[in-house]
Amino acid sequence: MSNDPLVIFTPSGKRGRFPVGTPILTAARQLGVDLDSVCGGRGICSKCQVAPSYGDFSKHGVTVAADALSEWNAVEERYDRVRGLKEGRRLGCQATVQSDIVIDVPPESQVHRQVVRKAASARPITMDPATRIVLVEVQEPDMHEPSGDLERLKAALAEQWDITDVAAPLHVLQTLQPALRKGKWQVSVALHRPANSARHDILGVWPGLHEGGLYGLAIDLGSTTIAAHLCDLTNGAVLASAGVMNPQIRFGEDLMSRVSYAMMNPGGDREMTQAVRAAIGDLATGLAGEAGIDPDLVFELVIVCNPVMHHLLLGIDPVELGQAPFALATADSVTLGAAELDLAGVAPTARIYLLPCIAGHVGADAAAVALSEAPGASEELTLVVDVGTNAEILLGDTSGVLACSSPTGPAFEGAQISAGQRAAPGAIERVEIDPATKEPRFKVIGSDLWSTDPGFAEATKDTGVTGICGSGIIEAVAEMRMAGLLDASGLIGGAEATGTGRCEPTGRTHAYLLHDATAEGGPRILVTQGDIRAIQLAKSALYAGARLLMDKRGAERVDRVVLAGAFGAHISPKHAMVLGMIPDAPLDKVTSAGNAAGHGARMALCNRSAREEIEKTVRRIEKIETAVEPRFQEHFVNANAIPHAVDPFPELAKVAPLPIVSFGASGAQPGGGGGRRRRRRA
C-alpha cells in the first residue's frame, strides 16, 4: 500500500491515494467524482469549489491535519478578492493534497446534481444537459502552419478536454475569429451532443470565460394551450414560465377540425404551421424578457405535443392522421435547428428536440408522460391517463407497458354541454348535492367559497356564475347519481320520482337545475339529459380504453391510477370513480401528476440520457389501436352505466381535489376549503 495521502470525497464516499501536490480537481477526475469545471483547472471559472473538512473522521479512518491542503495561493486570493469565495471553500484546481484529507463536494459544484423536486410525485431530474460549456486555450495561427482557426479550436478541444468528432455550424464559423482574438486565444465553447450520438456540435463561442449562462425551453405544445418553462441549463432552475393560447384555435377548436381545415383549404396546413411557430417564438421572446436573459443564450428546446400538433409544427400536412391507418410521417424523435423552424426568441444555432411519438394517436406528449411517470419502472400495475380531447392511456409495470388513445371527445372540457364553458372565472368547477334535500352547492373558479357560504354573491359579483366547466360537470353528474336523481342507465328522474322541483321537464326528458342566475342577469344552469349522455359517451370511451389495456394485460384491476394533464389535476378522483371514468382503485392510490407531459419535457431538456431512455421505452411500449379492436366497442357499450349509486368512500365525503404541480398558465387552481384533507403518501 502506498504511503501517499488518502483523499476521501463526500458525499460520494469515493477515495484514493494521490502523491503530495496533486490538485483536488485532478484527484476527483481520476476517481470519477462528480466535480464541475468549465475552465479545465485554470482557476478562472470557480465551478470546482470544494469544502475541505478538518479534524477527526474516525468513521473514515482518518484524521485531517489543519495543513492537509496547500495554502491559499495567488489564484484563490485573487478570486476571493474579485468575486468572493464562500467561507471554508477552496478552488479544487488550486488546492493540492499535502496529507490525508476529507473533501466535500457541495451540490452546486456537482455537474450531475439533482434538481430540487417541487412535487413529491414528480420524478427527480438529474442534471446532464446535452449542451455544456468548456473553456479552451487555442494555439495562435502561424504562417508556417497555416491551419484554420476552427481546426486549431478542434485540436484544443481534443487535447484539453478529450473531445473529438466536433462540428461547427456556419453561424459559429462566422463568429469564431473575432471571439478568439478578443479572448486572446482563450474562448468558451458551448458544445451540444445529440442523443445517441458521439458528435459534438459547437453552438456558440465566446471570448474568455462565458458568464452569461446557458438556457433551454421545455415546451408543452397543446391543442389549446402552449406552455413553456425557461430553464437554466447549468442548474435546472426554472427562471420563468408562461402559457399562451394556441393560435391555431382560430382554424378549429379540436384536432380533427384542424385536420379538416388542412384538407379543405389548400395551404391551410402552412397557415397553421406559421401560426404555431410564431406563437412559440413570441413565447420564447417573452420568457427571455421576463427572466432578463439574452434570447441568443437559449440553446435548446424540447417540445412535446400530440401527433397532429407535431406534424403541424414541423410543416407536415396532418391529413394522414385524420384517417385510418393514422400513419405518422415519422414516429422517431426529431432533432432540428431553430432556423429550420424559423423560430424567433432563441439562439440561431439552438437545437430543437421533439420526443418520439408512440403511435398515430398517441404522441410525443404521451411519451413525455411515460418519461415523467415511468409506469414501466413501477412494481405496481399503474394506469396513467392523460385526459384531453383524446385520452392517452398507459398501463404497465416493470414487466411491460401498453398504450392506447381513446376518443373521449371534448365533453370533459365543457364542450357539447348545454351550460358548458372553458375553465375560466365564473365557471362552476365543484358541485355537491345533498342526498337528503337534493339541494346543490357549488364553487366557481375565482372564489374559494361555496355557493351556500355567506359572502358568495359578493365574492363572485365580478365574474358572476356563467356556466360549468369540465371538472364541474363530472362532479355534478356523479353527485346526481349519488343523490338518487339518476338511475344506473343515466336517466334523470322527474320531480315526482326524485322529490325535488329542481328536476324539471324539458321535452320528453328532465333536467336538473343547478343554479338560476337570471336574477343577476346570468343564465339558468341546468344539467340536461343530453349533458348526461355526452358525459356517458366520454367516460365510456375513457373507461373502455383502460379496460382494453387491462384485457390485453390480463388484469382485472390496477394497483395505482395517475391522472395527468391540467384537466386531470382538477378531477376529483372520487367522482371519477363514481362516474366509472376510471377503474376502481384505492383512493390513496389515485394521484394527480399535474402536467406530466411538461415535466417529461423538462426532464428531456435537462438530461440527455432521458432522451435516450424515452426513445428506448417508446420502442418497447406495446401500442393498441382502439379503432380496430372489437373488444373496445364491447367495453364501450358496457361502460355506459354509472356504477355507484352510493358514495363509495363515505369516510371521505368531502374530499378536496388533489394538490398538483402547476405548469405554466394552464396550471392548477388552488384547491378549495371545507372538509378533511386526504392524507397523502410521499
Added chain:
Amino acid sequence: MSNDPLVIFTPSGKRGRFPVGTPILTAARQLGVDLDSVCGGRGICSKCQVAPSYGDFSKHGVTVAADALSEWNAVEERYDRVRGLKEGRRLGCQATVQSDIVIDVPPESQVHRQVVRKAASARPITMDPATRIVLVEVQEPDMHEPSGDLERLKAALAEQWDITDVAAPLHVLQTLQPALRKGKWQVSVALHRPANSARHDILGVWPGLHEGGLYGLAIDLGSTTIAAHLCDLTNGAVLASAGVMNPQIRFGEDLMSRVSYAMMNPGGDREMTQAVRAAIGDLATGLAGEAGIDPDLVFELVIVCNPVMHHLLLGIDPVELGQAPFALATADSVTLGAAELDLAGVAPTARIYLLPCIAGHVGADAAAVALSEAPGASEELTLVVDVGTNAEILLGDTSGVLACSSPTGPAFEGAQISAGQRAAPGAIERVEIDPATKEPRFKVIGSDLWSTDPGFAEATKDTGVTGICGSGIIEAVAEMRMAGLLDASGLIGGAEATGTGRCEPTGRTHAYLLHDATAEGGPRILVTQGDIRAIQLAKSALYAGARLLMDKRGAERVDRVVLAGAFGAHISPKHAMVLGMIPDAPLDKVTSAGNAAGHGARMALCNRSAREEIEKTVRRIEKIETAVEPRFQEHFVNANAIPHAVDPFPELAKVAPLPIVSFGASGAQPGGGGGRRRRRRA
C-alpha cells in the same frame, strides 16, 4: 469444378459460374461487375441493359449457344413496347443464365463510367457522384404496427439496398407522405453520402420511378468572374455552362480592396456576401432554364474559390485574410445546405461542398488545381502555376508537393499598364517585333488577322484597337527584349541606340510605340518604361515563388510546367520563358491546363472519392509562406532581369498559344493563324 454455366462479363473480364436461372444482374453483383440499377431488379428502370454475345469465343474458352439466356419475358416485351430496347440488348434483371455466356456491359450501363475527356490534358472523371437514386418498395402502414412512414422507408432501404444510417431533412419529411401514396408505396429516393461519412442523407423522394434526372453545379467563383457548369449527375455530361461578372467588383477590383471595404464599412462584408450569393443563385437559375431542367433537381454544388471569396461566400468577415498571419476561419472542406446560404436556383435540400483551402493565401481554387493536375501523381517534377492577381504555385511529384502563393499584382491582367485593359474585343493580345526592322505586328481580340495582313482595318473597324491586355503586354515586353530594344535590366533604349524612331523619349526614359490609332480616333498605344517595370515586378514575384519552392525541394530545374487559369490559357510559353516568368523547361513540356480549378470542381462534383482524395492531398501539401521566407526577397531581386536576349526557341519562332479547354465565359479565345503549330504530346 462446378458444372454450372460460366458467365463472362466484358469489358471487365470478370467471370464466375452461376446456377441455371440466375439473373444476369445478380451474377454481376456477386462478381462486383459495375452494372447500374436504380430499381433493384424490378424491371422498371432499364439501367441494367446488357449486350449478350453469341458464338465462338475461343479467347475466353467458351462457345455461346443461341439459347444461352432465357427467352424474352413479359417485362422485357412491355419495356420494349413502351420505351424501346436497343437491338441486341436485354434487361440484366430479367434475362437469366441458361448456359455459358459472354455479356458485355455497355458504357451507359456502368455506374462508374468515365466521362469523355474534352481535352487531352484533363484528368479523366470517373462517375461516382455523392448523390444517387434508388427505387424502393415501402411497407404500407398498419394500425397494429404504428411506425412512421420514414421509419418504414428506412427499413426498406436497409432491406432492399443494404443502406443503413439514413437521415431525412425536414423538407423530405414534408413531402414523404404524399409521394409514398401517389407512388403506391414505391418511391425513388435521392441519397447523398457526404465525403468521409457513412451517413446517407435523403435529398428527395418521388412517387414511382423518378425520371427527371439528377443535376449538379461545378462553380469556379473567381474574384472577377463566376463560371459554372451544369452537369448531369447520372452521366457527367455538361448540359450548360455560363459565366457572370462577380458583382463584388463594385466593392473593389481586387481581393485586398474588398477586404479593405469590409474593414472600412461596417456591414460591408455582409453586402458582399449577399451580392455573391444572389449572383450564384441567378447563375444557377439561368443554367437550369438554358438546359430546360427543373432547378429543384439540382442537388449538389461544388464551389472552388480563393480564401477571400470563400469567406465572403460563407458570410465570414475576411479581415483576418488581409493581415499576417493570414488566418483562415477554417481550412478544411466545408459541407453545407443550400438553405444555409439562401441560394436560389437549386433544390431546397441541395448540398454544397467547398474544397479545402491549402493556406490563407492558397485557396480551394488551388486545391482544385491540385486535384485536376495532380502534380503529386507525376513522376516528373511538375510546376503548376495558376496566374491571377495572386499566383498560386504548386511544385511536386510522387515524392511530395509544395505550395505557395506569390503576390504578382494585377499587371498580368493589364492593370497598372499605361495602355492596359481587360481581355476584351479590341485589346492587343499577340505581338511580334521584327528583330531587323524593329517594326511590330499584332492581333487584337475579335480578329484572327495580324495587323499587317490585308483586311485588318476592315476586320477591326467595329472594335478598333483600344489597348493591350495581359497576354499582349507579356509578348510585347519579350519581343522588345529579343529585338534588342531592351537591355537585360529592362531599360528601353532611345531611337539612336535602337535604330528605330518607335523608341520615343518620354521624360527621362523612353517608350516603344506599338500602334498609333489616333487616325481612327483611338489611342497611341505605347509600352512605357513604367509598363516594363510593372511587368518586371509581377514576373519577378511569380518566378521567385517558383524558385523558392524549387529551393525547398532542392531542385535546380523542373521537368514540366503547367499553366492553369483562363489567363494561363492565353500566355505564349515561349514569351513567358523569354521574360523569365517561369523557369526554363522544354517547350513541349509547357502545357496549358485551361481552367484547371473548374475542372477540379467538376471532378469533385462527379466523384465523391475525389473529395476524399483532395482532402488527404491538401493535408500532405507542404505550405510555404513567401512573406516570411527571406530567400523569397532574394529571389525576387535576382529575378528582375530579363534573361533571354535572343529567341531561345528559334525553330518555333511563330508559335500559337496553347489550345485550351474552355470553361464557361472566361474560356479561351481561339488561337490565331500564322506559323507552324507546336506538336503536342497526348
